[in-house]
Amino acid sequence: MTVKSKRMGFTWDQEYKYAVDELKASLKGFGELKVEPSNLEIFLLCLAFGQSTGTRRQVPPRKTDGPRFEVLGPEHWALVKSVALAESDSSSILLNEDQAFDIVEEFAAGGLMLLAQALASEANFQAWIQSELLKWADSK
Secondary structure, eight states, X not given: OOOOSSOOBOXXXXXXXXXXXXXXXXXXXXXXXXXXXXHHHHHHHHHHHHHHHTOOOOOOOSOOOSOBGGXXXXXXXXXXXXXXXXXXXXXXXXXXXXXXXXXXXXXXXXXXXXXXXXXHHOSSHHHHHHHHHHHHHHHO
């Protein structure tokens, strides 16, 4: 997808950015992962947790330190558009990429906050996240 925005990628919430590397290390070996998850995989996990719980934080200051747009495939762009559409009152959100990106970043920031808190409070983070993902899947 050709991006018209001047942005080159997504931005992590700076308050909880420290947790990105902790999440990668904690999820290495989770399920079928043999290696640490990528920046994009962590971002999508944060987005899923943020949106599924309705947790949003303010748009982080622009740093482009999250996944770069060049690594997003068509399925990722479809997800970005779906999240923006679900949260917007109008399909015109698709004409304003920056607004759509803001919505996605707000949910990802909310999810990152929740996951950072869980990393700090859950003795067995992998068991906790597996339980949360199963609950979420069962509710769908």
